[in-house]
Amino acid sequence: MRDWYAEKGSEWDWGLVAEDDGVVGFVATAGARLDQLFVAPAHQGRGTGTRLLTTALTRMPPSVTLTVFEENGPARRFYERHGFRKVGRFLNETENAIELVYERGGAYGLPVATGAVS
Ligand SMILES: CC(C)(COP(=O)(O)OP(=O)(O)OC[C@H]1O[C@@H](n2cnc3c(N)ncnc32)[C@H](O)[C@@H]1OP(=O)(O)O)[C@@H](O)C(=O)NCCC(=O)NCCS
DSSP states (O other): OHHHHHHHHTTOSEEEEEESSSEEEEEEEETTEEEEEEEOGGGTTSSHHHHHHHHHHHTSOSSEEEEEETTOHHHHHHHHHTTOEEEEEEEETTTTEEEEEEEESSOTTOOOSSOOOO
């Protein structure tokens, strides 16, 4: 896990953490891609994710993309509340799970190069 983050860290443009007696959440971006957004379970539902996301968006290009697992209903609803729209769908072969591509601020509905499955 630590190695995975060490490797990913060099790909991210920047990260931001939320603290409350320790780190309770973080967001990382790579260009126009929102790459990571996590809030510790005990701290979810209190606006921390919203603050991390909205801060990230102020530092990113106008059109932003992210991927989220199709089965992650809470995260999908969270992103949709924040103006993201589904624009693609593909099989993550490593996880053997469907991922959705979401976009905000771009030309909604345009195809994305992700090897979409129907
Ligand atoms: C998705 C995730 C980042 C959201 O973070 P969060 O801190 O719970 O987000 P918020 O508290 O801002 O919003 C969550 C919900 O709480 C509600 N909420 C926001 N502020 C609130 C507050 N002050 N008090 C009570 N409820 C609040 C919102 O209505 C929101 O509802 P919605 O999800 O139906 O839109 C978080 O659930 C998470 O880390 N999940 C696991 C990891 C994950 O799936 N990450 C995304 C991978 S792509």
